[in-house]
Amino acid sequence: MRLKFLIAFMATLLLAIVVPEEPASRFTQDQRIAAIVFSDACKISNYVCDSLTPPMVRRSASLGDGRARGAYWNGSTVIWLDEPVRGTQVWLTLFHETVHYIQYYNTVSTDGHDLLLRCIKEREAWTLTEQYIDVLHAPQTYRRSLEEWRRLYGCHDRRAPADKRLMHDANRRSK
Numbered sequence: 197m198r199l200k201f202l203i204a205f206m207a208t209l210l211l212a213i214v215v216p217e218e219p220a221s222r223f224t225q226d227q228r229i230a231a232i233v234f235s236d237a238c239k240i241s242n243y244v245c246d247s248l249t250p251p252m253v254r255r256s257a258s259l260g261d262g263r264a265r266g267a268y269w270n271g272s273t274v275i276w277l278d279e280p281v282r283g284t285q286v287w288l289t290l291f292h293e294t295v296h297y298i299q300y301y302n303t304v305s306t307d308g309h310d311l312l313l314r315c316i317k318e319r320e321a322w323t324l325t326e327q328y329i330d331v332l333h334a335p336q337t338y339r340r341s342l343e344e345w346r347r348l349y350g351c352h353d354r355r356a357p358a359d360k361r362l363m364h365d366a367n368r369r370s371k
């Protein structure tokens with residue numbers, strides 16, 4: 197009896213050593229991160245997520261061509277990630293797109309043509325992602341300044357003094 201137990205024990209031990217845990221595939225890893233990011237985004241944004249499930253993540257090599265790291269289409273439950281995105285950038289990109297996913301299901305959505313609404317939506321995603329950088333204790337290098345953000349999304353502050361706007365436009369042209 198005792199010997200049987202010992203053999204069973206040794207067999208279990210051997211099996212644990214010989215069969216290493218299969219490393220998680222990129223796909224599985226992405227879904228795991230997406231689930232954590234989704235729960236964090238709901239908490240930080242204060243949006244209602246009761247009827248939502250974590251979005252699914254798909255990788256695409258075409259996103260980089262459009263100079264985007266991530267994408268979310270209104271009404272979808274899928275977030276697209278650019279193929280080469282790794283590490284902290286996965287977390288931050290998924291967070292940004294997850295904010296859009298949650299916005300949509302809280303009826304904050306645009307068809308992409310209304311500049312004002314798009315700027316509201318993107319500004320919120322930017323603000324919350326900046327907060328998430330602190331939550332993750334991610335390096336400050338991941339921050340995007342408001343000016344960078346304005347350039348990227350074409351959301352200019354029309355209340356800014358005219359000379360500042362001119363300077364901004366000159367900067368744009370020189371690039």
Ligand SMILES: [Zn+2]
Pocket residue numbers: 292296318321
């Ligand atoms: Zn966005």
